[in-house]
Amino acid sequence: MKRLLYVLPLLWLVLWPMASQAQKFGYVDSEFLMSKMPSYAQAQAELNTLSQNWQKEVEAQKKDLDKLYRTYQAEEVLLTEAMKKKRQDEILKKEQDIKAYQNKVFGYEGQMFKKRQELTKPVQDQVFEAIEKVAKKKQLAIVFDKSGDLTMLYTNPAHDYTEFVLEELGLASEDRNQPAQKGAVRTVTTPATPGGAADDAVFDDQTPASKAPATRKPPVRKGSKPE
Template sequence: MRRLLFALPLLWLALMPSLVRAQKFGYIDSEFIMSKMPAYAQAQQELNTMSQNWQKDLEAQKKDLDRLYRTYQAEEVLLTEPMKKKRQDEILKKEQDIKAYQNKVFGYEGQLFKKRQELTKPVQDQVFEAVEKVAKKKQLAIIFDKSGDLTMLYTNPAHDYTEFVLEELGLASEERNQPAAKGPVRTVETPATPGGAADDAEFEDQRPAAKPAQPAKGKQPARSGARNN
């Protein structure tokens, strides 16, 4: 009995290589695939436009805040203490409004975050469905995403199924899918706006007290030509 128990692990170790070889796997580059999808490019353009408009609104609010500071400084010597307190409260409220607007639009789960999910989810769903079809057709047990968090130190082009997914999406084209230099896909970057640690410190330093200080002015990896069987 002991011999049998000792032999079982050895048997599994002997069979392991053949079991691994029996499982087919492949990988794709989802960023490269989405970069070829018109719907994704349109979504990114819409997000960029919205982001730029929101940024303009924030800049306008910052200019209003700056005017309040300048006016306060110019008239401070003529103001009574109650009038100074009123002006200071106005400036403080404006600062808080800017921070609140920035968090509402560009913060975590803000309007830009939600809009990005809304516009890109249909594209991601299309890619997932195409990947699922390729996996079934090619009898793959696992498909990795080369552009995801998984670190792939080496990839054999023979296991690259990116082109097959593009075919499922109707985007296969020798002219459009030529190998290119590796580079990131364009995505919407949250613009620098008030609300960060540096801006918080700036607001604190600029808040009027006895005499307020003037506020400071402001991956497309190479595609292999090899085809999978």
């Protein structure tokens, strides 16, 4: 029995690489995908407008509270104890109303929260459906979200399926995942003497891009699509 318990972990170590190789995985950037959705941008604009309007209402209520408090301070010496108590209760009630309104609008499951769900959930569902279709087409067992809570310390572009999801959504660009154009060939005139007028290298190509060092390679876009 002890020998079996000793052999099983070794057997698992041998079989695990084979099992992991049989599983395909990939990742997408959901934030990038959402930013490409026109309906999401429209939802965000509407939410920003609502938030600004609600915030203005809160600020107006706070101004009323401040005015109420300043009036009380100015007239306090002329008030009886009963009148003071009444004014203080009014101020306290106003403070409580403002806090209640803020919580109703901006609190957890408040109006802002519910409106965000109402406007963005359909867009999120559309993106997730596209991700699911790509995962099935590419036979992916697992799809990670690069912009989620999962910390991805390194990502190989070969496993990036974001462009495939954009294609599924009909939002992919025509030049997606294409290698960059080769840069112009540049030559460098070597200065005649150190520290002379030609101290800086002079490039034949006088465009702004030609001011880069001669040894710099042309930029290369994100790697080609995974198969």
